[in-house]
Amino acid sequence: MNRTNIIWMLSLAAVLAAGVAIAQNPMVSPAEDEEPSAPPTPTLGANVLQFGSNVGSFKVLPFNDEQPTKGTLSFSFNGSVLVSGLNGTIQKEGDVREEYKNDKYGKQLYFGKGKLTIVGQVRSVQFFGRDVRGTLKGNGLITFYGEFDKNLETGWYQYEGGDRAAWGTGGLQKQVPELSFSPANDLKIEKSN
Numbered sequence: 001m002n003r004t005n006i007i008w009m010l011s012l013a014a015v016l017a018a019g020v021a022i023a024q025n026p027m028v029s030p031a032e033d034e035e036p037s038a039p040p041t042p043t044l045g046a047n048v049l050q051f052g053s054n055v056g057s058f059k060v061l062p063f064n065d066e067q068p069t070k071g072t073l074s075f076s077f078n079g080s081v082l083v084s085g086l087n088g089t090i091q092k093e094g095d096v097r098e099e100y101k102n103d104k105y106g107k108q109l110y111f112g113k114g115k116l117t118i119v120g121q122v123r124s125v126q127f128f129g130r131d132v133r134g135t136l137k138g139n140g141l142i143t144f145y146g147e148f149d150k151n152l153e154t155g156w157y158q159y160e161g162g163d164r165a166a167w168g169t170g171g172l173q174k175q176v177p178e179l180s181f182s183p184a185n186d187l188k189i190e191k192s193n
Helices: 001-026
Strands: 041-044 049-061 069-084 087-102 106-124 125-145 156-157 172-176 179-182
Touching: 001 106, 041 172, 049 172, 069 087
Parallel strands: none
Antiparallel strands: 041 179, 049 125, 049 156, 069 106, 069 125, 087 106, 125 172
């Protein structure tokens, strides 16, 4: 038998084996009365996010240009805070001083130990330092970057009415209000006759 005939016979055997396998395991089609699965539906949850860290940083940003961050961001800290594009008010408490201000670009830099409460609309808020404890109420995105403290903890976040979770080291992004997805099987699809 020559090489071409052997290759042809092996190919034929493979095709026949595949046909036998398909015949033994036919594809199962869904029953006619079975409802198709739908994608999960997003729902908005709590609009208050609490957070804290012994060593770390965070950045608050808007969803997009049409949905700027709005609401109240209040936090105690020891470190630096850069506020950009504020259309609202900042209340300082403790030993917090304004280190830099640029009206042309809408930037303010604060440093110290105390508390800031930012109310209104803001393009971004960036923090780096220690002993931060705060609350974001309203809408926006917040990204946490944690550092390990002496107890090997990076910090925590918690939506109103939810459980505490670690904010990790790699840039965990959360949104306010909380976005959750309901399971697809909660949806009912009406059939037309």
